[in-house]
Amino acid sequence: MKKFEVDQIKDAISYFNENGYVVFRNSFDVNEGESFWSDVENALNNGTPLKFSHYGKIYTNPDVPLEGFKIPRIIDAETHIESARRMMLHPIVRNFLRELYDGQEPTCLQTLTYKYSSEQGAHSDKSLVAPPYASSYDRESLTASWFAIEASDERNGALIIYPGSHRLEKRPIHDGFGDDYGAFVKHCIDVCLEAGCKPISFRAEPGDVLFWHGDFVHAGGPILAPHNQPTRRSLVCHYAAIPEGKGSDDPSWERVPFDGATYFRACA
Incomplete structure (x- = not known):
């Protein structure tokens, strides 16, 4: 898989537009990623009310139902953890x-923090990322980043991507799928395979950042290690181009500046 240096932005944009994704190597200091993860662990251990998404329901730490020892994804860690804000609006972003x-400066819509592969079926974010505080954002500007805090491959559930899938027409999740998420996944896979967009695994190294287009098909790979459940620590962020001065669509949230860009947070 081709990877770019952080000073190859223009070349990376061309690659992104053609393939729907791009990877930058050595995009952030590995120690910075470990420090962020240490902050996450401290917040979990100290009872900080981090939010979790688990099968479509929201839970607050420490009241989180676990499957074995696999914690579900943490949503909007930046609400409580400053290092998450620095990561999500890192200079490479x-x-x-x-x-x-x-x-235009980016606005971070949300973050998802993973200790393990999500093992989520193939999907496009375009019809899924719909936070109430930014319900009117331009879906065509939706972009995601994936920060590799540690190495990943098929053993710990490497991300699966479908190059070129951002150019394919897909039905949104609310178009006839009802509550059947599996049918939406099958639809996304069928559209890709019929068009010749074959899946590949993203074998990441710590410090890699992967960006993908909002309508790009991707999946959390299955964990293939036979005897244990290895971690695949990562931070996923979603962004949009939102006009300067436009506030939140939900009065209980506010759009605030951070490090030359903006993000949304719940009002105190």
Whole structure:
């Protein structure tokens, strides 16, 4: 898989537009990623009210139903953890998205923090990422980042991606699938395979950042290690180009500046 250096932004934009994704190597200091993860662990151990998403329901730490020892994904860790804000609006994010958004600074819509592979079926984010505080954002500008805190391969559930799938027409999840998420997954896979977009595994190294287009098909790979459940620590963020001065669509949330960009947080 081709990987770019952080100073190859323009070349990376061309690759992104063609393939629907792009990877930057050595995009952030590995120690910075470990420090962020240490903050996450401390927040969990100290009872900080982090939110979790588990089969479509929201839970608050420490009241989280576990499957074995696999904790579900943490949503919006940046609400409580400053290092999450620094990661989600890291210079590589601002530099890449500023170029992609024709000079406009990105706004982070949400973050998802994973200790293990989600093992989530193939999907496009475009009809799934719909936070109430940004319900009117331009879906065509939706972009995601995936920060590799540690190495990943098929053993610990490497991300599966479908290059070129962002150009394919897909039905949104609310178009005839009802509550059957599996049918939506099958639809996304069928559209890709019929068009010749074959899945590949993203074998990540710590410090890699993967960006993908909002309508790009991807999946959390199955954990293939035979005798244990290895971690695949990562941070996923979603962004959009939102006009300067536009506030939150939900009065219980506010859009706030951070490090030259913006993000949403719940009002105190």
